[in-house]
Structures are given as structure tokens and as C-alpha cells.
Amino acid sequence: MNMASIGDADPFTAAIPATKVELTVSCRNLLDRDTFSKSDPICVLYTQGIANREWREFGRTEVIDNTLNPDFVRKFIVDYFFEERQNLRFDLYDLDCKSDNLSKHDFLGQAFCTLGEIVGSLGSRLEKPLIGIPGKKCGTIIIRAEELSNCRESVMLQFCGNKLDKKDFFGKSDPFLVFYRSNEDGSYTICHKTEVVKNTLDPVWQAFKIPVRALCNGDYDRSIKVEVYDWDRDGGHDFIGEFSTSYREMCRSQSQFHIYEVLNPKKKGKKKKKYQNSGTVTLLSCLVDTELSFLDYIRGGTQINFTVAIDFTASNGNPSQPTSLHYMSPYQLNDYAMALRAIGEIIQDYDSDKLFPALGFGAKLPPDGRVSHEFPLNGNPQNPYCSGIDGVMEAYYQSLKSVRLYGPTHFSPVINHVARYASAVTDGSQYFILLIISDGVITDMAQTKESIVNAASLPMSIIIVGVGPAEFDEMIELDGDEERISSQGRYAERDIVQFVPFRDYIDRRGNHILSMARLAKEVLAEIPDQFLSYMRTRGIKPGPQPPPYTPCPPPAVHPLHTRRGLFPSHRRQRCYAPPQTNPSPPEIFRPSAPPTSAPAGSGAPWGSGQIKMQQGLHPALLLASANIHWHRPLCTTASGNEDLQAQQSKTHTHTHTPLITESLAVSCDLQRRYFGENKSALQRHGCVLVTSLYLLLYSVQNVNVISFLVNKSCELY
Template identity: 30%
Template structure:
């Protein structure tokens, strides 16, 4: 099968962040800074990527939270960093800095220092280190313990130790993982965890990585390093070394770190599942609800006054991006929420779901061009009525997915629609309960709405406890974006969602 683009060729940038000489906005202590990061392509809308943890009473923080972004060499990828002081009353702006991913990578060792500005005045330095990597199939799973660790708390207590793991990149040690801390224990056993070899040592079994053992103090302030050691995967697995002396910063032993159990893990990737015979079933639903406007008017999102309205452009680009995921280029096209008047369709009343072909037994067309032609042909044969209700479409997709669960068939379902969904609660519940099925749901927002409620579906999924698989993705269609970039954005999470289902 010829893919629209190979996800295993994707290159990512991981950003490590720190700040120096921040302004102190507190009177009786020091500020508690955290950082928010925003991402955009030149001329496009900003996206909030997330925030770091809060560094308490620290004007020179090294934030532990890192950020992964797919790197596109031919695009200007803008980054905006905003720093805030967290306090009991809320937060206070400490300053911001901006750069591009390319600017960071062009610096020596991919390490850049940026002037932080607060209301046009200097407010410290932001330090950003970028590391390029590809996703890895190879992981290690292991568990560490400490033996006779040095007590840093004197006669009134014992050390509260935890471990930090570091990747060595371009002369800089970058923190990549941290265990939990164990209170008052000089012989701790930390929880088992796994980490990819790419992240640990760039898949090079002879490349050293570093482990630090640290004594945690109250709220993480003024932590003390007990000691550290460096080793390689080759030493651990091929030479079977599992015990390491912790060397203190000024020399001397601070105890022993021992690996209790260890194993290598190979995790299949998206391309592996394709090679195993996984096929894709593509279903596209188009919103014909009255909120889109009457198509005989030029301001309608479905207007036929213009030759190529925004829905037609979106369908053309989305279908063209998807069609190669099916070897026969079959695309099932459905209308959502309207009254169809097709000569070959025997129901002319309001329908929450209907095939644009007029035949539920044969809802598929061949290729993106036929999909667009079918859309154009049917536009004057549809009476726009009612609100956008997605429950029936999603139930249909989930029924198809459940039917194909044992057949190595994965469904890619796409909704082209505006924002005003009247059964949003039902939609959310269906998405939450259907996360174990072999399908992904991509909502493509059409028009200039902010799509706030739809974007929050991802937040709802990520807040579930215990965690659940996320097979939902939102993308707001933009007419001027290159098709090659659209493919990357549209299918950004699809490989991960396919892998998470089969694993």
C-alpha cells in the first residue's frame, strides 16, 4: 500500500528549558515560576502546547517538563514562551521570549539563550536546548534499588532519595526521566519503569547515559546530590553489569545503585502493522445542518454560487490526503443532518445520517475526485434542516469498527463540520466508551468558529482516571495551508492511535 506519508520518517524536536536571573515579584520570598509554551506556523493560529511544573522559590529554574514537536525543515515553526509567577491569588506575568525551531537548531550544540522581556524591559534569560530524534521501537524495562545510601539529613532523619536519568547530547546533559522519591530510606526500591533507547542514548548501546541519586528536601527546594554514575546499555545487557557505585560531586562513595530486574522490549510501530496486513476503512461525514447557511446564498459555507466553497475545498484536500490509505481508494461519504431528495433514495424526510450515493449498501466512491463530484452533484438535492447531531454517525462508525475488530481492519472516520453540536454530551460519552474499538475519529472544523467545546474533548479524555486510549483528534481546516503539511497535521496522531489499539 502506498501511504500518504510515512510516519516513521518523522523527525521530532525535544525542548529542554531553563531560565536565569528572573525578576523577583515577591516581597518576603522568591517567585515561583512556571512556563507556558505556544506553537504556530508562520501566519497561522497559535496552539497551546502545555506548561511546565512550578519551580518554588527559584529565580534560576531548570524545568523538568520537556516538549516534543514534529520538525518540518521547510516551514517556519514559531515558539512563544511565557513565564508566570504562581501564588495563592493566581498568577503574575514575569516575561516572555520568542524564537523558531530552526533558530535553535542553528545554534552551537542546538542551545540558545533568549532575552526575556517584561513590558519591553529585560527580565532575565531563557535557555532552550533542542534534541532531534526519531521514534524508537526499542525499549528497556527495569527496576532500580539503592544500597547503604549516604544520609544527608543528619541524626534527625534519613535521606529521601530519587533518581534522575540524563541523555548526553552535544556536550550537554539533558534530563529525560525522574523516579518517585522514597521518604526516610537509605535502602530504597523504586517502581519499575520503561524508557526508549532513542530517548536514553539515541539507540546507541555504547553511548553513555548518566544517573544521579538526589535527596529530596521539602517541596523540592534545595535538593542535594548524593552522587552519580555513568554507564551504557552494552554494559548492562551484554556485559551483565547491574551494580554501580555512586560517586559524590567531590569524590568518594555515596552508596550503591543496583538494577533488580531488566529486560529489552520491542514495540511494533505503525509500519509494522501495515506489513502485517492491516487495512483501512475510510468514512467521511459532512455536516449539512442549517447553521451552515442556505447554499443558494453566497455567505453559506455550502454555497453553490461560488464554484468551490470551503466544504468542497476541505473535502477535496481531506479525501486526497486519505485515499492512499485504502489500496482501492474507496471512500464512504455520508451526509449528516438534512433532508435528502435523491432519485435513488426512498426517504425524503429529515435524516441524521444518509449516504451521498443514495445507497446504504454501496456508500463508497472511488478516489477523492469522485467524492468531490458526488458532493457537487448532491448539493442542490439536499434541503438544509435542523441542528448538527453526531450521535448516529458515531454509533454507525463504532458498529462498523466493532464488526471489523478481528479482521485487521482499522477505520478512519472524519467529520467535516462547523461548531454548533446539539448532542455534544452524547458525543463525548460515545467517544469515551468506544476507545477500545479499532477506529480513529478526526473532527475537521470548517469555518471561523473557535471550536472551543470540540477542542475540550481531548482534555476530557486525558483527564480520565485510570487513563484511557485517546482515538480522537481535532484539526481546523485552513484553505491556504500546503497539502503536504495538511497531511501531517490531519494524520498527526493516527499512527499512535493505531499502535495503541493493537498493543
């Protein structure tokens, strides 16, 4: 289920939604397209953009087997805009196989409406006939809308049954529970189904977690109806009985069991004296928890690590030819580059260092022509990191010029590569996302499945983008939305793969920015849920959130620094002051044998190898002082005002930071105080050192250390 907004597909011009609305779909009297059983229906929702009027798939419900009257549990959560006409289309299909390609399934009918039409209907319930098959009555569709509350609680419930009615002739019953929340008009909306427990009258159902919003929309006293059924293979489930409760009532049962009588109104209506109930259902546990969001973890410091893997197999075509998927056109990005930039530019915002490993697979590498399925795009196996998405793009283009496209297409090596790193950090501080961009058939399918099953227990997700016109049936199989992927009898712990074909998101008018936005929105939609599923199953809580911003008090002023010019009145205080401690003074760093004069016209500061700094010193401070030393004359006048103004003017041409201006003033003042009119190289370097130390230590506001180092530097020079 995709939680995307309905309206204009352009995310840059979309309005702010008024609220989120949950749509629940039911159908009655659908066409029966199966010969020996009933239809297996699924509902697909399409939305229409305002600008281009194109229909785009928004989401799908689950498949319900053997029924012509489905009540779908999976909802569509959409953004509601009062000021827009939000056109919707609901298509019904009878699924005949596991393929996601709808053209391979039987069409059952469709209905058109607007979101406003649903919301504005009596009780926010819209019933319309299904159309689309000439000459046939396709049944009806019922759509209910309800505004979602902002309730973030969830509840873990577990029930068991006792002495339920026997419904099967040759056995007992196969019971399951169906939960409904009540609506304002007195109707009910399905919100959960338990699993079926076979051949027992005393079932114990597995505990399940459900958002309180879904159970009662945040209204603790709203009625919740629970129906008990006996499952039948033909879809005609036998009704055993029902009971009612509320969220508040269930919460009161946290310290003790709560027993509900299961009543069948038909049996009770016959006034049989012996009828008491159709069994009982007991609430075994009710655990309430506040739902943590993806942003809670990001604010708590969790880092998202992004790795990209690009297909360099020969099926992509010769990169020098315009028909190649790797063709480097001077006018536009190819599909690989568009997918890479679209997804990477969003993910990089959650990575503090912006360094991304970029891998390739399926190519022959120079100089020996060996085939590799896990090579760094930058050519450095010891350090495959690229700086930002621009660095990844540059490495990708350089690789196209140096490697030879070959084959076959193996996914497992790059998946295992990321999994090795993810397995080393399982405390929730980091989460790994692997983007694989490929054009064709996977040739190591068994190994890839095994790698995904293993990776499902690690803090990582895999995004697969298919480019080109090929069929991607194998890649669709890896996306475990409908059926969890398995390998050698082991099932993946959770769904970590999201696959999309890029061609489905390309704008027909050639708007590549819009194509990239559509792709990113689709492939990243499942990442927060996959992320949260890992954190929840491991019981990992978000880290402490950073303290709120508070202005720092002005630093204490040492008597040594009270002279005019050392503390300009316009100086802005830093936002984050370190703890006020008195550490032992750090070692002095010394300039080592600088040249007697700088190269003429040189714009560079001291060479990086000529100054050795203690770890933790801020290089920008020394850089500022060194720039002043090499490119400005020393002040020689008593006041220094004229020279100071001239130097400040020159400073502005080199850098636009107030730090340089202040360091110049400090340098001039300290020179006048300690060195007078002497311009020897040693003393000039001493002035640079003193200035750097002053700026460094003033930044940490430690008066004792400032005094120590200023005095120490004066003794040395």
C-alpha cells in the same frame, strides 16, 4: 509534537532534507506571573515559510508546573536543510487554564534564531535572552540540537528503589527518576522522567518504553545519567542522588538484576566515614525490541478504511447563499469540500477498493422530514459506499440539493457507526479513520465522550475539522493531547482524536491548494502514531511482506499453438504467475442465443446478461473477443494477412491494448483451422468462445486445460 519539515510551506516544492535534528529546550530565570506560586511554563515553536514569510505553529512542549527553570522533556524533531535559512521563533507562556488558545495565557517572552545558528553554535548549544516584554528581563532560553540516528530499536525498562534517603519532614519521600543522555561536549540532555511514587523509600516505578535513539542516539556506550529526586508540590524538588550507566551495560542485565548505588556528591564530598550511599536503584527488566513503523504494516497488507461524516445542521447557513459554509460556488470549493478533498485524497491511496462510506448528520430527510444524525449521502442505507473521493464529493453536492439543514449537532451516532465495523476486525488487517467536518457546538458532548472512550480500544482514529468562525472549545476538549478524555470515570485507553480549526490553515493569498496541503499535513500527522499505539498494545505484528519482483520464465508452448501468429514475439510476460498446478478443467461458459446481427453502429459488446461466466473468469478477455466478433469482418483469405492488418488498424480505434490485437490474430487463425470459409452465426459465436477461452487460459499458462477446452469447444460447435 508535530514531525513536519521546516522551510517552505509548499509541500510540492520542498527540498529533500539533509537530516533530522532533535531540538531540546530549557529556560532559566523566567518571569513569575503567578501570585501564589511560580509560573507553569510551556514553549511553543514557530517556523517561517520561505515564500510568504508567515509564522506558523510547529509544536509545543509539555507544561511543567511551578518552576522558573524548566527543562522540557518533549522534543521538536525538525528537518534540516543546509541550503535554506530556516527561521525559528520560540514563545514562552505561563498556562493559566486548559484552553489551547494562547491568548488566554500569560506571555513570558520569546526568542528568534535560525536552525543553522543552533547547529553551528559551540557544541550545538545556543543560549539567548528572551525578549518581548518592554522594561523587563525575561530570562534566557537554551536550545540544544542533535542529529538523529536511524536506530529503530526501543527498550522497555523498569526500575525499583531500595532504602532511599528520607526527605520529607512529616513523611517519607516521593521519589521519581530523571534520565539524561550525555552530549559530545560533556553536557547532558534530559530524555525521560518517571512518574512520582508517593510516600515511600522503596518505590517500584512503572515500566516505560523509550526509543534507543532518544536514550543514547544509537551509541550503545554513551553515558546515561540517572538522577533521583523527592517531589515537592512547590516545584523545588529535593535531590537524593545519582548514578550512571550505559545502554550496553543495561542490556547485559537482561538475565539478572543490576543494582546501582545512588550517590549524593555533596554528602560524599564531606568525607563522612559512615556515608555509603543514599539508597540503591535496581534495574528489574530490560527488554529490547525493534521498532515497527507504520509502513511495515502497510507493506504487510493492512488496509486503511476511510469514512466521512458531514455536518448538515442549520447553523451552516442556507446553501444557496454565498454566506453559507455549504455554498456551492461555481468558482471554488467551500471549506467542507476543501477539507474533504485534502484529507481524502491522501487516505484513499491506502485503501485498495477506493470505496468510502459517506454519512451526514443533523438534517431533515425527504420525504417525511425526519431528522437524522446518521444518513448516507448517496441515499442508499444498504450501500452507503461512494467510489473514490470524487464519488464522495458528488454525493455531498447531491445531498445539499435534497435534504433540509436542521439540527442539533450530534457526533456520537457517526462515531458509533464506524466503531461497529472496527469492532468486527481487530486482528490488525484493517484500520478505520473517521473524518468529521463540523461548524459548531456539540450538543451531545457526554454521549460523544463515551463513544470516544469506547472507540479508543478499537482500531480506529477520529479526525475533527472545524470550519467557520465559531469557537471550538468543546472540540478542543475531545483532542486528548494534554489530558486524556474520560467518561463516567473511565479514561480512554489511548488518544485517538485529532482536532484542527480549518481557518488556521487557510492561505491568506487565496491559494486553496496550499491551504488543503497544510490542513492535510496537520490532521494526518498523528495517525501513524495512533495506528502504532493500537498495534503495539495488542501485540499485533505486520503481515508478511510481498515477495520481491522476479521475472517470470516464458510459458511452455503446447504443440497445438506453434503455428505462426499465435505467440507474437513482442508479447510481454505477466509479472505474477500462479502456482503450476493441474486443476480439473472449469465448466465451459456458453453464449446464450445472441442476436443474428449487432445493432448498426453499435459500439457495445455483447450484453452482460447474454454470457454466463464461471466465477473467477476474467471479463476483460471475453469483452475483447466479443468486441472483435461484432465489429470486425471474419477473415476469408487463405493467408488472412490483408484482412488481419485492416482489422488490427480498426482495433486500435476501439481500444489501445495489445490484448485485442492478439485476440484478433488468434480468432482468425482458429477460424481458418476449425471452420474454414463457413460464416454461420453459430460458428462465429464458437470462434468467439474459443478465442476467449484461449486468451483466458493462456493467461494462466496451463497447457492441459488449454488443450481440453479448445477441443471441447470444437466438439460443441
